[in-house]
């Protein structure tokens with residue numbers, strides 16, 4: 001029988017559904033472990049993951065979207081792959097997305113995002129968030145039940161980003177329908193892979209229209225501002241760059257936030273004492289959410305391509321090798337976190353977890369994600385006296401039946417059926 005640490009993370013269905021035992025088995029081989037027979041180095045250690053995330057000289061983000069398992073579009077050679085990466089960027093899946101950019105190109109594109117995430121924009125968006133959270137959760141509590149992911153999480157996160165970007169109200173339903181009809185995130189099923197980008201392609205078409213319109217006649221809205229954005233050197237990005245950026249925000253902030261809601265709720269329903277504690281003191285909700293981000297964040301991993309000969313905590317890596325940064329494992333590294341598998345409220349320096357990554361590519365939407373998820377939990381806890389799972393679907397406590405998405409990136413439930421007792 002093949003040992004757990006030697007099974008294939010990317011194709012083994014059981015590991016895709018639940019990666020934690022696999023990561024622990026890999027950790028026993030060392031915090032940096034070269035996967036047998038592959039050009040992939042798996043990092044499960046916290047300090048080691050930080051070292052790679054913060055080092056943009058030796059590592060490229062170009063494989064962050066496609067992951068470490070896909071082959072490179074060129075033959076690696078030489079002591080610095082940077083020129084080869086740039087020459088073949090178009091051959092990497094998602095190589096033209098912000099999260100995959102390196103160097104100046106990344107700094108420039110990221111500077112455009114700072115126009116969206118200004119304190120005043122976030123404040124206006126926050127008002128929309130609390131109102132929408134109240135409305136969605138209010139309806140669910142009145143019905144006494146809901147399916148958290150489909151009824152609340154997905155429409156909620158879609159509408160919040162639509163509001164932030166200034167998507168016209170009339171078009172928002174089209175965006176929601178497209179996402180609803182799309183396949184699950186990070187699926188490796190060939191049928192799903194083909195359809196993976198369809199919702200984003202459709203949204204891209206809408207954004208191309210919005211940006212073109214606003215470049216012609218600005219209207220003083222967020223989309224006009226994005227369309228007029230200039231890089232730090234004064235040059236204007238081409239239309240498709242803005243379209244890609246706007247569309248990418250939907251992808252980046254969609255399943256990540258929606259699945260975090262599900263993961264956090266799954267912990268809460270099985271810990272009634274914690275539920276009561278948070279109801280009595282809602283100021284503890286952010287701390288609870290940070291601990292869930294650490295323990296069961298919705299992004300399991302990211303990846304980097306080694307550009308130059310380098311070392312990760314003394315472990316040699318070669319140009320052309322891929323680094324699989326297991327964020328979910330770094331967040332449970334026992335050298336960094338005491339009793340790492342346990343949900344503990346009030347851990348010191350909890351915000352140092354790596355659920356949002358770190359360094360130049362640290363999640364740009366983290367402040368928004370935190371506000372969104374907190375708003376939903378505040379509504380749920382204040383409007384109910386008890387939240388439980390529907391046992392006819394999920395089984396009883398201690399013998400739950402839960403279905404996770406078979407994704408190599410996202411950790412999250414396909415569905416979570418709740419029973420809600422009004423306050």
Ligand code: HEM
Nearest residue numbers: 064098099252253256257260302356357361363364365369
């Ligand atoms: C719980 C929710 C979320 C999680 C766990 C999460 C996680 C992450 C992680 C781990 C990265 C770094 C990837 C890397 O270094 O390769 C990232 C990047 C990013 N995230 Fe998030 N994210 C969340 C929500 C959001 C939201 C709501 C938005 C936008 C509205 C967003 C926008 C982005 C963007 C734009 C980047 C790329 C930043 C860059 O490359 O400079 N994320 N996210």
